[in-house]
Amino acid sequence: MSDALSETSDLSADDSQDVMTPAELIAKLEEAWLNEKFSPELLESKSEIVECVMEQLTHMEENLQRVRKGDVKASVHRMEIDRIRFVLSSYLRSRLQKIEKFFPHVLEKEKSRAVGDPSFLSPQEFAFAKEYLANTETYLKAVALKHMPPNLQTVDMLKAVPEPCLDSFVFLRVKERQENILVEPEMDEQREYVIDLEEGSQHLIRYRAIAPLVASGAVQLI
Amino acid sequence: MFCEKAIELIRELQRMGDGQLPAFNEDGIRQVLEEMKALYQQNQSDVNEAKTEGRNELIPTIKFRHCCLFRNQRCIAAYLYDRLLRIRALRWEYGSVLPTAIRFHMCAEELEWFNQYKKSLATYMRSLGGEEGLDITQDVKPPKSLYIEVRCLKDHGEFEIDDGTIILLKKNSQHFLPRWKCEQLIRQGVLEHVVS
Numbered sequence: 001m002s003d004a005l006s007e008t009s010d011l012s013a014d015d016s017q018d019v020m021t022p023a024e025l026i027a028k029l030e031e032a033w034l035n036e037k038f039s040p041e042l043l044e045s046k047s048e049i050v051e052c053v054m055e056q057l058t059h060m061e062e063n064l065q066r067v068r069k070g071d072v073k074a075s076v077h078r079m080e081i082d083r084i085r086f087v088l089s090s091y092l093r094s095r096l097q098k099i100e101k102f103f104p105h106v107l108e109k110e111k112s113r114a115v116g117d118p119s120f121l122s123p124q125e126f127a128f129a130k131e132y133l134a135n136t137e138t139y140l141k142a143v144a145l146k147h148m149p150p151n152l153q154t155v156d157m158l159k160a161v162p163e164p165c166l167d168s169f170v171f172l173r174v175k176e177r178q179e180n181i182l183v184e185p186e187m188d189e190q191r192e193y194v195i196d197l198e199e200g201s202q203h204l205i206r207y208r209a210i211a212p213l214v215a216s217g218a219v220q221l222i
Numbered sequence: 223m224f225c226e227k228a229i230e231l232i233r234e235l236q237r238m239g240d241g242q243l244p245a246f247n248e249d250g251i252r253q254v255l256e257e258m259k260a261l262y263q264q265n266q267s268d269v270n271e272a273k274t275e276g277r278n279e280l281i282p283t284i285k286f287r288h289c290c291l292f293r294n295q296r297c298i299a300a301y302l303y304d305r306l307l308r309i310r311a312l313r314w315e316y317g318s319v320l321p322t323a324i325r326f327h328m329c330a331e332e333l334e335w336f337n338q339y340k341k342s343l344a345t346y347m348r349s350l351g352g353e354e355g356l357d358i359t360q361d362v363k364p365p366k367s368l369y370i371e372v373r374c375l376k377d378h379g380e381f382e383i384d385d386g387t388i389i390l391l392k393k394n395s396q397h398f399l400p401r402w403k404c405e406q407l408i409r410q411g412v413l414e415h416v417v418s
Contacts, residue, residue, distance in 0.1 A: 054356065082401075085356070089356065089357075096358070124349040135335055135339060136335070139302070139306065139331055140299065143329065144251060147255045148295060152292070155299050
Protein backbone atom coordinates (compact mmCIF):
# COMPACT_ATOMS: atom_id res chain seq x y z
CA MET A 1 0.00 0.00 0.00
CA SER A 2 2.82 2.39 0.75
CA ASP A 3 3.96 2.30 -2.92
CA ALA A 4 0.97 3.97 -4.50
CA LEU A 5 0.43 6.23 -1.55
CA SER A 6 4.01 7.45 -1.28
CA GLU A 7 3.56 9.07 -4.66
CA THR A 8 0.67 11.16 -3.43
CA SER A 9 1.14 14.68 -2.18
CA ASP A 10 1.37 14.97 1.54
CA LEU A 11 -1.81 15.12 3.58
CA SER A 12 0.30 17.06 6.05
CA ALA A 13 0.34 19.96 3.63
CA ASP A 14 -3.25 20.70 4.57
CA ASP A 15 -3.12 20.37 8.34
CA SER A 16 -1.33 22.47 10.86
CA GLN A 17 -1.32 20.04 13.76
CA ASP A 18 -2.85 16.74 12.71
CA VAL A 19 -0.27 15.09 10.57
CA MET A 20 -1.59 11.66 9.73
CA THR A 21 0.10 9.17 7.52
CA PRO A 22 -2.19 7.47 5.01
CA ALA A 23 -1.91 4.26 7.06
CA GLU A 24 -3.09 6.09 10.18
CA LEU A 25 -5.97 7.62 8.24
CA ILE A 26 -7.18 4.24 7.03
CA ALA A 27 -6.81 2.81 10.54
CA LYS A 28 -8.98 5.65 11.85
CA LEU A 29 -11.52 4.99 9.12
CA GLU A 30 -11.71 1.33 10.08
CA GLU A 31 -12.16 2.21 13.76
CA ALA A 32 -14.95 4.64 12.96
CA TRP A 33 -16.53 2.03 10.64
CA LEU A 34 -16.59 -0.74 13.24
CA ASN A 35 -17.83 1.58 15.98
CA GLU A 36 -20.65 2.84 13.79
CA LYS A 37 -21.57 -0.68 12.66
CA PHE A 38 -21.91 -2.10 16.15
CA SER A 39 -23.29 0.87 18.02
CA PRO A 40 -27.09 0.97 18.43
CA GLU A 41 -27.17 4.78 18.14
CA LEU A 42 -25.73 7.27 15.69
CA LEU A 43 -22.21 8.30 16.70
CA GLU A 44 -20.46 11.64 16.24
CA SER A 45 -19.90 12.72 12.68
CA LYS A 46 -16.35 12.16 11.43
CA SER A 47 -16.42 14.43 8.40
CA GLU A 48 -12.67 15.08 8.44
CA ILE A 49 -11.93 11.39 8.07
CA VAL A 50 -14.48 11.03 5.26
CA GLU A 51 -13.05 14.04 3.39
CA CYS A 52 -9.47 12.89 3.75
CA VAL A 53 -10.29 9.35 2.62
CA MET A 54 -12.14 10.67 -0.43
CA GLU A 55 -9.10 12.78 -1.30
CA GLN A 56 -6.89 9.75 -0.78
CA LEU A 57 -9.04 7.63 -3.11
CA THR A 58 -8.89 10.32 -5.80
CA HIS A 59 -5.09 10.46 -5.55
CA MET A 60 -4.84 6.69 -5.75
CA GLU A 61 -7.10 6.55 -8.80
CA GLU A 62 -4.99 9.21 -10.52
CA ASN A 63 -1.79 7.31 -9.76
CA LEU A 64 -3.36 4.18 -11.15
CA GLN A 65 -3.96 5.91 -14.48
CA ARG A 66 -0.26 6.64 -14.75
CA VAL A 67 0.88 3.08 -14.12
CA ARG A 68 1.68 0.97 -17.16
CA LYS A 69 -1.29 -1.16 -18.16
CA GLY A 70 -0.95 -4.84 -17.40
CA ASP A 71 1.59 -4.19 -14.66
CA VAL A 72 0.92 -6.55 -11.75
CA LYS A 73 1.23 -3.65 -9.31
CA ALA A 74 -1.85 -2.12 -10.89
CA SER A 75 -4.09 -5.00 -9.77
CA VAL A 76 -2.84 -4.83 -6.22
CA HIS A 77 -3.43 -1.09 -6.07
CA ARG A 78 -6.85 -1.56 -7.66
CA MET A 79 -7.76 -4.04 -4.91
CA GLU A 80 -6.58 -1.58 -2.30
CA ILE A 81 -8.76 1.17 -3.75
CA ASP A 82 -11.75 -1.18 -3.86
CA ARG A 83 -11.22 -2.24 -0.27
CA ILE A 84 -10.97 1.29 1.04
CA ARG A 85 -13.99 2.34 -0.97
CA PHE A 86 -15.93 -0.59 0.47
CA VAL A 87 -15.10 0.39 4.04
CA LEU A 88 -16.00 4.02 3.42
CA SER A 89 -19.27 3.13 1.69
CA SER A 90 -20.17 0.69 4.43
CA TYR A 91 -19.46 3.34 7.07
CA LEU A 92 -21.62 5.94 5.36
CA ARG A 93 -24.38 3.39 4.74
CA SER A 94 -24.45 2.45 8.44
CA ARG A 95 -24.87 6.09 9.33
CA LEU A 96 -27.55 6.73 6.76
CA GLN A 97 -29.52 3.69 7.88
CA LYS A 98 -29.49 4.90 11.46
CA ILE A 99 -30.40 8.43 10.42
CA GLU A 100 -33.41 7.10 8.52
CA LYS A 101 -34.42 4.71 11.27
CA PHE A 102 -34.35 7.28 14.05
CA PHE A 103 -34.90 10.43 12.03
CA PRO A 104 -37.02 12.51 14.44
CA HIS A 105 -34.71 11.77 17.38
CA VAL A 106 -31.56 12.40 15.38
CA LEU A 107 -32.85 15.78 14.23
CA GLU A 108 -34.01 16.69 17.71
CA LYS A 109 -30.63 15.80 19.19
CA GLU A 110 -28.80 17.89 16.62
CA LYS A 111 -31.12 20.88 17.05
CA SER A 112 -30.83 20.90 20.82
CA ARG A 113 -27.11 20.45 21.17
CA ALA A 114 -24.96 23.21 22.61
CA VAL A 115 -22.81 25.24 20.23
CA GLY A 116 -19.47 23.83 21.40
CA ASP A 117 -20.53 20.16 21.41
CA PRO A 118 -19.45 17.89 18.57
CA SER A 119 -22.13 17.37 15.97
CA PHE A 120 -23.74 14.05 15.16
CA LEU A 121 -24.65 14.95 11.61
CA SER A 122 -22.51 16.37 8.86
CA PRO A 123 -24.16 19.33 7.09
CA GLN A 124 -25.06 17.02 4.19
CA GLU A 125 -26.52 14.40 6.52
CA PHE A 126 -28.50 17.10 8.32
CA ALA A 127 -29.97 18.27 5.02
CA PHE A 128 -30.78 14.67 4.10
CA ALA A 129 -32.46 14.02 7.44
CA LYS A 130 -34.57 17.17 7.17
CA GLU A 131 -35.68 16.23 3.66
CA TYR A 132 -36.53 12.72 4.84
CA LEU A 133 -38.70 14.09 7.64
CA ALA A 134 -40.45 16.57 5.34
CA ASN A 135 -40.98 13.95 2.66
CA THR A 136 -42.49 11.44 5.09
CA GLU A 137 -44.75 13.99 6.76
CA THR A 138 -45.97 15.30 3.41
CA TYR A 139 -46.71 11.75 2.32
CA LEU A 140 -48.68 10.78 5.44
CA LYS A 141 -50.69 13.98 5.26
CA ALA A 142 -51.51 13.58 1.59
CA VAL A 143 -52.51 9.92 1.76
CA ALA A 144 -54.42 9.71 5.01
CA LEU A 145 -54.07 12.40 7.64
CA LYS A 146 -55.87 15.14 5.77
CA HIS A 147 -58.91 12.86 5.45
CA MET A 148 -59.08 12.29 9.15
CA PRO A 149 -61.12 14.18 11.75
CA PRO A 150 -59.66 17.60 12.69
CA ASN A 151 -58.09 16.57 15.97
CA LEU A 152 -56.24 13.63 14.40
CA GLN A 153 -54.52 15.28 11.48
CA THR A 154 -51.00 15.22 12.89
CA VAL A 155 -48.74 12.44 14.10
CA ASP A 156 -46.06 13.25 16.65
CA MET A 157 -43.00 11.73 15.01
CA LEU A 158 -40.96 11.82 18.19
CA LYS A 159 -43.50 9.55 19.86
CA ALA A 160 -44.34 7.45 16.82
CA VAL A 161 -40.81 6.50 15.77
CA PRO A 162 -38.99 4.30 18.32
CA GLU A 163 -35.70 5.46 19.84
CA PRO A 164 -32.46 3.48 19.57
CA CYS A 165 -32.15 0.79 22.22
CA LEU A 166 -29.17 1.88 24.29
CA ASP A 167 -29.44 -1.23 26.44
CA SER A 168 -28.40 -3.57 23.66
CA PHE A 169 -25.27 -5.53 24.32
CA VAL A 170 -22.05 -4.81 22.45
CA PHE A 171 -18.64 -6.44 22.27
CA LEU A 172 -15.71 -4.17 22.90
CA ARG A 173 -11.94 -4.14 23.24
CA VAL A 174 -10.35 -1.77 25.70
CA LYS A 175 -7.76 0.63 24.31
CA GLU A 176 -7.14 2.79 27.35
CA ARG A 177 -7.41 1.48 30.88
CA GLN A 178 -10.59 2.63 32.62
CA GLU A 179 -11.41 2.47 36.29
CA ASN A 180 -14.67 2.45 38.17
CA ILE A 181 -17.13 2.05 35.35
CA LEU A 182 -20.61 1.91 36.83
CA VAL A 183 -22.78 -0.94 35.62
CA GLU A 184 -26.49 -0.42 36.31
CA PRO A 185 -28.61 -3.39 37.40
CA GLU A 186 -30.83 -4.95 34.77
CA MET A 187 -33.39 -6.36 37.12
CA ASP A 188 -34.70 -5.21 40.45
CA GLU A 189 -32.99 -7.95 42.43
CA GLN A 190 -29.55 -7.00 41.18
CA ARG A 191 -27.52 -4.13 42.47
CA GLU A 192 -25.24 -1.79 40.59
CA TYR A 193 -21.52 -2.53 40.70
CA VAL A 194 -18.31 -1.08 39.37
CA ILE A 195 -15.75 -2.72 37.15
CA ASP A 196 -12.31 -1.81 35.91
CA LEU A 197 -11.46 -2.20 32.27
CA GLU A 198 -7.93 -3.42 31.63
CA GLU A 199 -6.15 -2.36 28.50
CA GLY A 200 -6.44 -5.01 25.78
CA SER A 201 -9.26 -6.91 27.51
CA GLN A 202 -12.50 -7.71 25.70
CA HIS A 203 -15.99 -7.47 27.14
CA LEU A 204 -19.65 -7.99 26.37
CA ILE A 205 -21.55 -5.19 28.04
CA ARG A 206 -24.62 -3.02 27.71
CA TYR A 207 -23.96 -0.10 25.38
CA ARG A 208 -25.43 2.43 27.77
CA ALA A 209 -22.71 1.77 30.36
CA ILE A 210 -19.83 2.53 28.01
CA ALA A 211 -21.30 4.99 25.49
CA PRO A 212 -19.05 7.90 26.52
CA LEU A 213 -15.98 5.66 26.23
CA VAL A 214 -16.80 4.91 22.61
CA ALA A 215 -17.04 8.62 21.87
CA SER A 216 -13.72 9.34 23.55
CA GLY A 217 -11.95 6.48 21.82
CA ALA A 218 -11.10 4.65 25.05
CA VAL A 219 -12.81 1.48 23.81
CA GLN A 220 -13.31 0.00 20.36
CA LEU A 221 -16.52 -1.86 19.45
CA ILE A 222 -15.86 -5.16 17.73
CA MET B 223 -66.15 -4.43 16.34
CA PHE B 224 -64.38 -1.17 15.60
CA CYS B 225 -60.82 -1.07 14.23
CA GLU B 226 -61.21 -4.50 12.62
CA LYS B 227 -60.49 -3.18 9.15
CA ALA B 228 -57.43 -1.31 10.40
CA ILE B 229 -56.00 -4.46 11.95
CA GLU B 230 -56.65 -6.32 8.73
CA LEU B 231 -54.42 -3.82 6.91
CA ILE B 232 -51.60 -4.56 9.32
CA ARG B 233 -52.11 -8.32 9.01
CA GLU B 234 -51.92 -8.01 5.25
CA LEU B 235 -48.42 -6.58 5.55
CA GLN B 236 -47.40 -9.14 8.14
CA ARG B 237 -48.40 -11.96 5.79
CA MET B 238 -46.07 -10.70 3.07
CA GLY B 239 -42.70 -11.44 4.59
CA ASP B 240 -39.32 -10.69 3.05
CA GLY B 241 -40.04 -7.05 2.40
CA GLN B 242 -42.35 -7.72 -0.54
CA LEU B 243 -44.71 -4.91 -1.37
CA PRO B 244 -48.36 -5.92 -1.82
CA ALA B 245 -50.70 -3.73 -3.85
CA PHE B 246 -51.79 -0.53 -2.14
CA ASN B 247 -55.02 -1.28 -0.34
CA GLU B 248 -56.86 1.89 -1.23
CA ASP B 249 -60.19 0.31 -0.42
CA GLY B 250 -59.05 -0.73 3.03
CA ILE B 251 -57.77 2.75 3.86
CA ARG B 252 -60.98 4.31 2.62
CA GLN B 253 -63.05 2.05 4.87
CA VAL B 254 -60.99 2.90 7.92
CA LEU B 255 -61.27 6.62 7.17
CA GLU B 256 -65.04 6.29 6.83
CA GLU B 257 -65.25 4.50 10.15
CA MET B 258 -63.23 7.31 11.71
CA LYS B 259 -65.55 9.91 10.23
CA ALA B 260 -68.61 8.09 11.60
CA LEU B 261 -67.07 7.69 15.07
CA TYR B 262 -66.09 11.35 15.16
CA GLN B 263 -69.53 12.54 14.17
CA GLN B 264 -71.18 10.32 16.77
CA ASN B 265 -68.82 11.71 19.36
CA GLN B 266 -69.48 15.28 18.33
CA SER B 267 -73.23 14.89 18.79
CA ASP B 268 -72.82 12.99 22.07
CA VAL B 269 -70.44 15.64 23.43
CA ASN B 270 -73.01 18.30 22.61
CA GLU B 271 -75.74 16.34 24.36
CA ALA B 272 -73.59 15.71 27.39
CA LYS B 273 -72.77 19.40 27.66
CA THR B 274 -76.19 20.86 27.03
CA GLU B 275 -78.34 18.27 28.78
CA GLY B 276 -75.82 17.10 31.36
CA ARG B 277 -76.00 13.47 30.19
CA ASN B 278 -72.82 12.31 31.86
CA GLU B 279 -73.54 8.63 31.23
CA LEU B 280 -72.49 9.26 27.63
CA ILE B 281 -68.93 10.02 28.68
CA PRO B 282 -67.57 6.43 28.78
CA THR B 283 -68.90 5.85 25.26
CA ILE B 284 -67.30 9.07 24.11
CA LYS B 285 -63.99 8.02 25.61
CA PHE B 286 -64.28 4.63 24.00
CA ARG B 287 -64.88 6.08 20.56
CA HIS B 288 -61.96 8.44 21.15
CA CYS B 289 -59.68 5.47 21.80
CA CYS B 290 -60.93 3.73 18.66
CA LEU B 291 -60.19 6.84 16.64
CA PHE B 292 -56.62 6.95 17.89
CA ARG B 293 -56.19 3.23 17.31
CA ASN B 294 -57.36 3.60 13.74
CA GLN B 295 -54.97 6.50 13.20
CA ARG B 296 -52.13 4.50 14.65
CA CYS B 297 -52.87 1.42 12.52
CA ILE B 298 -53.09 3.45 9.34
CA ALA B 299 -49.85 5.27 10.15
CA ALA B 300 -48.14 1.93 10.85
CA TYR B 301 -49.44 0.42 7.61
CA LEU B 302 -48.30 3.40 5.54
CA TYR B 303 -44.94 3.74 7.27
CA ASP B 304 -44.11 0.05 6.92
CA ARG B 305 -44.83 0.29 3.21
CA LEU B 306 -42.49 3.28 3.00
CA LEU B 307 -39.73 1.23 4.60
CA ARG B 308 -40.24 -1.51 2.03
CA ILE B 309 -40.22 1.05 -0.77
CA ARG B 310 -37.04 2.58 0.58
CA ALA B 311 -35.41 -0.84 0.50
CA LEU B 312 -36.32 -1.07 -3.19
CA ARG B 313 -34.13 1.89 -4.01
CA TRP B 314 -31.16 0.11 -2.46
CA GLU B 315 -32.01 -3.21 -4.07
CA TYR B 316 -33.07 -2.27 -7.58
CA GLY B 317 -31.55 1.16 -8.16
CA SER B 318 -33.38 4.29 -9.26
CA VAL B 319 -35.63 2.65 -11.82
CA LEU B 320 -38.23 0.36 -10.35
CA PRO B 321 -39.60 -2.63 -12.25
CA THR B 322 -43.07 -1.91 -13.66
CA ALA B 323 -44.65 -4.75 -11.72
CA ILE B 324 -43.66 -3.13 -8.44
CA ARG B 325 -44.70 0.34 -9.57
CA PHE B 326 -48.24 -0.95 -10.08
CA HIS B 327 -48.41 -1.84 -6.42
CA MET B 328 -47.63 1.72 -5.35
CA CYS B 329 -50.10 4.58 -5.10
CA ALA B 330 -49.32 7.98 -6.62
CA GLU B 331 -48.20 9.49 -3.32
CA GLU B 332 -45.83 6.56 -2.69
CA LEU B 333 -44.27 7.09 -6.10
CA GLU B 334 -43.84 10.76 -5.24
CA TRP B 335 -42.19 9.82 -1.92
CA PHE B 336 -39.88 7.46 -3.78
CA ASN B 337 -38.89 10.18 -6.25
CA GLN B 338 -38.14 12.65 -3.46
CA TYR B 339 -36.16 10.00 -1.59
CA LYS B 340 -34.13 9.21 -4.70
CA LYS B 341 -33.37 12.89 -5.14
CA SER B 342 -32.34 13.39 -1.52
CA LEU B 343 -30.10 10.35 -1.67
CA ALA B 344 -28.51 11.46 -4.94
CA THR B 345 -27.84 14.94 -3.59
CA TYR B 346 -26.27 13.46 -0.47
CA MET B 347 -24.06 11.05 -2.41
CA ARG B 348 -22.91 13.75 -4.79
CA SER B 349 -21.91 15.96 -1.89
CA LEU B 350 -19.47 13.40 -0.52
CA GLY B 351 -16.50 14.94 -2.25
CA GLY B 352 -14.45 14.15 -5.28
CA GLU B 353 -15.81 15.00 -8.71
CA GLU B 354 -19.02 13.04 -8.64
CA GLY B 355 -19.24 12.10 -4.99
CA LEU B 356 -19.45 8.47 -3.93
CA ASP B 357 -22.15 6.01 -4.91
CA ILE B 358 -22.69 4.23 -1.64
CA THR B 359 -25.33 1.93 -3.11
CA GLN B 360 -22.43 0.12 -4.77
CA ASP B 361 -19.75 -1.94 -3.01
CA VAL B 362 -22.28 -3.75 -0.86
CA LYS B 363 -20.01 -6.74 -0.25
CA PRO B 364 -16.32 -6.68 0.63
CA PRO B 365 -14.29 -7.17 -2.53
CA LYS B 366 -12.92 -10.70 -2.77
CA SER B 367 -11.38 -10.67 -6.20
CA LEU B 368 -10.74 -8.20 -8.93
CA TYR B 369 -12.37 -10.01 -11.81
CA ILE B 370 -15.29 -12.37 -11.67
CA GLU B 371 -16.78 -14.90 -13.99
CA VAL B 372 -20.33 -13.93 -14.94
CA ARG B 373 -22.99 -15.52 -17.10
CA CYS B 374 -25.47 -13.42 -18.96
CA LEU B 375 -29.09 -14.25 -18.09
CA LYS B 376 -30.75 -12.08 -20.68
CA ASP B 377 -29.82 -10.06 -23.73
CA HIS B 378 -28.55 -6.72 -22.56
CA GLY B 379 -26.74 -5.41 -25.61
CA GLU B 380 -23.33 -3.79 -25.59
CA PHE B 381 -21.41 -3.04 -22.44
CA GLU B 382 -18.28 -0.95 -22.24
CA ILE B 383 -15.58 -1.58 -19.67
CA ASP B 384 -12.86 0.73 -18.41
CA ASP B 385 -10.18 0.20 -21.01
CA GLY B 386 -12.62 0.83 -23.84
CA THR B 387 -13.37 -2.72 -24.97
CA ILE B 388 -16.98 -3.40 -25.77
CA ILE B 389 -18.55 -6.65 -24.65
CA LEU B 390 -21.74 -7.99 -26.20
CA LEU B 391 -23.99 -9.31 -23.46
CA LYS B 392 -25.97 -12.02 -25.13
CA LYS B 393 -28.08 -14.54 -23.23
CA ASN B 394 -26.02 -17.45 -21.87
CA SER B 395 -22.67 -15.96 -22.86
CA GLN B 396 -19.98 -16.05 -20.18
CA HIS B 397 -17.48 -13.31 -19.51
CA PHE B 398 -14.59 -12.54 -17.20
CA LEU B 399 -15.23 -8.98 -16.15
CA PRO B 400 -14.10 -6.47 -13.51
CA ARG B 401 -16.17 -6.98 -10.40
CA TRP B 402 -17.05 -3.37 -9.75
CA LYS B 403 -18.58 -2.95 -13.18
CA CYS B 404 -20.85 -5.95 -12.77
CA GLU B 405 -22.37 -5.28 -9.35
CA GLN B 406 -25.30 -3.26 -10.56
CA LEU B 407 -26.12 -5.67 -13.38
CA ILE B 408 -25.94 -8.65 -11.05
CA ARG B 409 -28.42 -7.00 -8.70
CA GLN B 410 -30.77 -6.26 -11.57
CA GLY B 411 -30.68 -9.90 -12.63
CA VAL B 412 -28.99 -9.33 -15.97
CA LEU B 413 -25.77 -11.11 -15.03
CA GLU B 414 -25.17 -14.07 -12.76
CA HIS B 415 -21.98 -14.59 -10.79
CA VAL B 416 -20.59 -18.00 -11.69
CA VAL B 417 -18.85 -19.67 -8.78
CA SER B 418 -16.89 -22.64 -10.03
